[in-house]
Amino acid sequence: MENVTIRMLAERLQLSTATISKALNNSHEISEETKQRVLALAAELNYVPNPYASSLRKKASNTIAVVIPEVADSFFAEAINGIESVAQEKGYHVLIYLTHESFQKEQAILRDFQSGRVDGVLISVTTETAAAQHGLEQLVKEIPIVFFDRVCEEITAAKITTDDATAAYKATTHLIAGGCRQPVMLSASRHLSISNKRTEGFRQALADHQLPFTAASIIYCSNDTIATHELLKKAIQKEHYDGIIATTEKLATAVYEAAAALHLQIPHDLQVIGFSNLSTAKFLNPSLTTITQPAFDMGKAAAALLFKALKSSSFALPEQQEVIPSTLLIRNSTLAAAD
Amino acid sequence: MENVTIRMLAERLQLSTATISKALNNSHEISEETKQRVLALAAELNYVPNPYASSLRKKASNTIAVVIPEVADSFFAEAINGIESVAQEKGYHVLIYLTHESFQKEQAILRDFQSGRVDGVLISVTTETAAAQHGLEQLVKEIPIVFFDRVCEEITAAKITTDDATAAYKATTHLIAGGCRQPVMLSASRHLSISNKRTEGFRQALADHQLPFTAASIIYCSNDTIATHELLKKAIQKEHYDGIIATTEKLATAVYEAAAALHLQIPHDLQVIGFSNLSTAKFLNPSLTTITQPAFDMGKAAAALLFKALKSSSFALPEQQEVIPSTLLIRNSTLAAAD
Numbered sequence: 001m002e003n004v005t006i007r008m009l010a011e012r013l014q015l016s017t018a019t020i021s022k023a024l025n026n027s028h029e030i031s032e033e034t035k036q037r038v039l040a041l042a043a044e045l046n047y048v049p050n051p052y053a054s055s056l057r058k059k060a061s062n063t064i065a066v067v068i069p070e071v072a073d074s075f076f077a078e079a080i081n082g083i084e085s086v087a088q089e090k091g092y093h094v095l096i097y098l099t100h101e102s103f104q105k106e107q108a109i110l111r112d113f114q115s116g117r118v119d120g121v122l123i124s125v126t127t128e129t130a131a132a133q134h135g136l137e138q139l140v141k142e143i144p145i146v147f148f149d150r151v152c153e154e155i156t157a158a159k160i161t162t163d164d165a166t167a168a169y170k171a172t173t174h175l176i177a178g179g180c181r182q183p184v185m186l187s188a189s190r191h192l193s194i195s196n197k198r199t200e201g202f203r204q205a206l207a208d209h210q211l212p213f214t215a216a217s218i219i220y221c222s223n224d225t226i227a228t229h230e231l232l233k234k235a236i237q238k239e240h241y242d243g244i245i246a247t248t249e250k251l252a253t254a255v256y257e258a259a260a261a262l263h264l265q266i267p268h269d270l271q272v273i274g275f276s277n278l279s280t281a282k283f284l285n286p287s288l289t290t291i292t293q294p295a296f297d298m299g300k301a302a303a304a305l306l307f308k309a310l311k312s313s314s315f316a317l318p319e320q321q322e323v324i325p326s327t328l329l330i331r332n333s334t335l336a337a338a339d
Numbered sequence: 340m341e342n343v344t345i346r347m348l349a350e351r352l353q354l355s356t357a358t359i360s361k362a363l364n365n366s367h368e369i370s371e372e373t374k375q376r377v378l379a380l381a382a383e384l385n386y387v388p389n390p391y392a393s394s395l396r397k398k399a400s401n402t403i404a405v406v407i408p409e410v411a412d413s414f415f416a417e418a419i420n421g422i423e424s425v426a427q428e429k430g431y432h433v434l435i436y437l438t439h440e441s442f443q444k445e446q447a448i449l450r451d452f453q454s455g456r457v458d459g460v461l462i463s464v465t466t467e468t469a470a471a472q473h474g475l476e477q478l479v480k481e482i483p484i485v486f487f488d489r490v491c492e493e494i495t496a497a498k499i500t501t502d503d504a505t506a507a508y509k510a511t512t513h514l515i516a517g518g519c520r521q522p523v524m525l526s527a528s529r530h531l532s533i534s535n536k537r538t539e540g541f542r543q544a545l546a547d548h549q550l551p552f553t554a555a556s557i558i559y560c561s562n563d564t565i566a567t568h569e570l571l572k573k574a575i576q577k578e579h580y581d582g583i584i585a586t587t588e589k590l591a592t593a594v595y596e597a598a599a600a601l602h603l604q605i606p607h608d609l610q611v612i613g614f615s616n617l618s619t620a621k622f623l624n625p626s627l628t629t630i631t632q633p634a635f636d637m638g639k640a641a642a643a644l645l646f647k648a649l650k651s652s653s654f655a656l657p658e659q660q661e662v663i664p665s666t667l668l669i670r671n672s673t674l675a676a677a678d
Contacts, residue, residue, distance in 0.1 A: 063451075071419060071435070072618075077411035084437060088444075093451055096410070096435035098423060105427075112432055117456075256622045279411075280617065283595045285624035 004047040013037060016114045018142045028313070029141060063093040064306060067109055067123040069101045069150075073249050074277035075295045076124070079148065082299025083122060090307055092119075101223045103128035110135050113143060120144040120306045122299075125152060127189035127223065144309040144317055148302040149293075153193040158309075158320040160302040164194045167291045167326040168201030171245050171273045174289070174328060176209050178271055178335035180243030183211075184235070185218050186251045198247055198275075221251055232258040242270060243334075249276040252288060272333040275326075286332035294324045343386040351380060355453045357481040367652070368480065402432040403645060406448055406462040408440045408489075412588050413616035414634045415463070418487065421638025422461060429646055431458075440562045442467035449474050452482060459483040459645045461638075464491060466528035466562065483648040483656055487641040488632075492532040497648075497659040499641040503533045506630045506665040507540030510584050510612045513628070513667060515548050517610055517674035519582030522550075523574070524557050525590045537586055537614075560590055571597040581609060582673075588615040591627060611672040614665075625671035633663045 006024070010017045015034070023030045023038035030038075041047075066083055068076045080096065087094045095118060099106040106126050113121060121143060125136070129152065139145060140157045148160040168185070175183045185202045189195045199218060206213045216239050221228045232254055235241070246252040252274025256266070264270045266286055273289045274281070281288040301322055309317040330338050345363070349356045354373070362369045362377035369377075380386075405422055407415045419435060426433045434457060438445040445465050452460060460482060464475070468491065478484060479496045487499040507524070514522045524541045528534045538557060545552050555578050560567045571593055574580070585591040591613030595605070603609045605625055612628045613620070620627040640661050648656040669677050 070416075071410035072413065072416035074411065077409075077416075080410060080437065084439065093436065093448065096437070097432065098419065098435070100423065109432065250618075253618055253622070256619075260622075278619065279589075279592055280595075280619045280623060283592070283599075283623050284619060285622055285626070287624070 004042075004045045008045070009038060009041055009047060012041060016142065018114050018116060021116065022142075062091065063095055063118045064120045064122065064303070065095045065097055065109075065113065065118040067097045067099060067106065067121060069099050069124065069126055071096070071098065074279065075149070075249065075293055078277050078295035079124075079299035079302075082296035082301075083303040085296075086300055086303035086307060092307075099126045101126045101128060107135055110139050113139065118143075120146075120310055122146050122148060122302050122306060124148055124150040125192070126150075127192055127195075130191045140318065144306055146302045146306045146309075146317070146320075148298050150192055150194055156318050158302075158305050158317045160298050160305070160322050160324070161194070162293050162298065162324055162326045164197035164326075165201035165204075167275070167293075167328070168198035168245065168247075169205045170201075170328050171275075171291050172202050172205035173209070174330070174334060174336050175243035175245070175271055175273065176205065176211070178243070178267070180271055181211065182239065182241050183243035183245065184216065184239065184241045185245045186232075186247055186255070187218055187220050188223075188248050188251065190220055195247065198245075202245065221254070225250070225254070228254050229257055229261075233261055236262060236264070236270070244270060244272050246272065246274045246276075249274060249278055252276050252278075252290075256284070266333050267335050271335055273328075274333075281329075282331060284333075289331045289334040290329045291326050292329050293326045297324050343381075343384045347384070348377060348380055348386060352376060355477075355481060357453050357455060360455070361481075401430065402434055402457045403459045403461065403642070404434045404436055404448075404452065404457040406436045406438060406445065406460060408438050408463065408465055410435070410437065413618065414488070414588065414632055417616050417634035418463075418638035418641075421635035421640075422642040423638075424635075425639055425642035425646060431646075438465045440465045440467060446474055449478050452478065457482075459485075459649055461485050461487060461641050461645060463487055463489040464531070465489075466531055466534075469530045479657065483645055485641045485645045485648075485656070485659075487637050489531050489533055495657050497641075497644050497656045499637050499644070499661050499663070500533070501632050501637065501663055501665045503536035503665075504540035504543075506614070506632075506667070507537035507584065507586075508544045509540075509667050510614075510630050511541050511544035512548070513669070513673060513675050514582035514584070514610055514612065515544065515550070517582070517606070519610055520550065521578065521580050522582035522584065523555065523578065523580045524584045525571075525586055525594070526557055526559050527562075527587050527590065529559055534586065537584075541584065560593070564589070564593070567593050568596055568600075572600055575601060575603070575609070583609060583611050585611065585613045585615075588613060588617055591615050591617070591629075595623070605672050606674050610674055612667075613672075620668075621670060623672075628670045628673040629668045630665050631668050632665045636663050 006017050006020045010020045023035045084094050097109045103126050137155050146158040151159045187195045203213050219235055244255050246255050255272050259266050266272050275291045277295050281290050305320050309315045345356050345359045349359045362374045423433050436448045442465050476494050485497040490498040526534045542552050583594050585594050594611050598605050605611050614630045616634050620629050644659050648654045
């Protein structure tokens, strides 16, 4: 007779293997109705828990996953260091998965987690990710998960963020104090809540200084470096911007590229602020004024929350929220002095 | 009666679970003698292969691991992109593990692979790793593995490297052509073969230009940023170096830090070449002359080899070697013109 497995139960009941496993282990995360359905079928098919499988599953554990768009960005590189500082202490492996800003890739990775490969997940979503279409809502119910930086507003889950609206407000006010009358914000996404919050702070600062917010005030840039370079060059020539807020590290570099191509002097022709944790920011020509995000601390806080949940199943993980402030570091790519 | 598992067989025979599994599957990688020992014990204990365990094991697959020291370095960030460009096409997940230059952490990660979590491994070893003490030699026999960039010379295994000796020779010659008489090389390790090859190229270039190679010609720097900064400042003041070859990205940034602290002008007081893939190298003040390593192509080539081995068990993976050349990109941190 063929061995009856959790997978077979899952297929017959159209549930995930994680749900079956939790139902069999009487987890509080599973409804009574589902538990009854699972137990009834398990009894009918004479399912016997398999000690080797369960030991294999345990073996696949002591591991947390970090799902991020990329590592070629100091923010994520530092956040990983913060996460690993905690995981190391707990004796856990950290697996890093990259989505390369692809929503499809992200979904494939999330599906992989349903096999029980990892004990918990730390995630910063792609620029394409919108909560509604997403398997994330389901995953949050099945596995401990903490969102950091790029969170999904619509999903009830643990979140570690920075003060994006306030940081953008500060950056905009700093440009205006330096004489900018035509500032523009370069945004990486129309969907991400952090992008929308930065837009909000930018818009509020313009309003508070009687400057107009128009269709030309925000440029949405793709992940394609060459396309972004062309888009930027054209927009700067057409709109005569005098200040730019680049909301990612790559976009800050792209502005230096565009300024060089157009023979514009930073900061005299064009002031620049980058949201960035670049270790070379102070050695750039000119040195780059940055909104520096608390990347290490955000990673550390996210991991600390996750381990609390792994330690105690009664910890109300999805209700946890923490906002860690960013800092404006004034250097030579902008003209205003510190307040 | 307790189920007999592969793990039990492994414990009884003092072999890894991977070896037992391969022996039971009649793998050519296992000696006849070992196969006989495994089969004899399996028969004695009435071992029955477990279909669920085997499916779980399969489920834990379609995955390759990348083991690297860190991601806060453009070389590794780009190499990952090269690796993922291949893995994506093959429908594989890529798990990234960081060693943070710790040999102990590396060993813990390698042990984790013996559970069959991944199908293959791409590795760039830590600055502490010396072949002799290492579990790597054993792992190479148990799982398909490709070394890239930081390889272990003493182990017979597939290796993708760049022309480190030639690149260091070129860098040194370039400094000498720009008037340097007291060049120094900053090295990250006394153990790594790539470090030793760079030393060799550096030494040869000095000899070919009748310059002495002394105890002060090489500085070994640790992974500790603050200690490196102090070490560099003191050494530059004491030895009056006029040219520096920084063999990692972090060391290049450290030289800019030290020069600023000592009020030395680059390139007039001190010329600098960095082994680096920094996207901001051309925007630094002054722009940084680099030995640019083919990071993306090295990652891609390493992944391509690994997938060949995963596709065909007769592919002689450990015999594969490829060297992809680096390029000298001359910018403003050095004085000599191009040849």
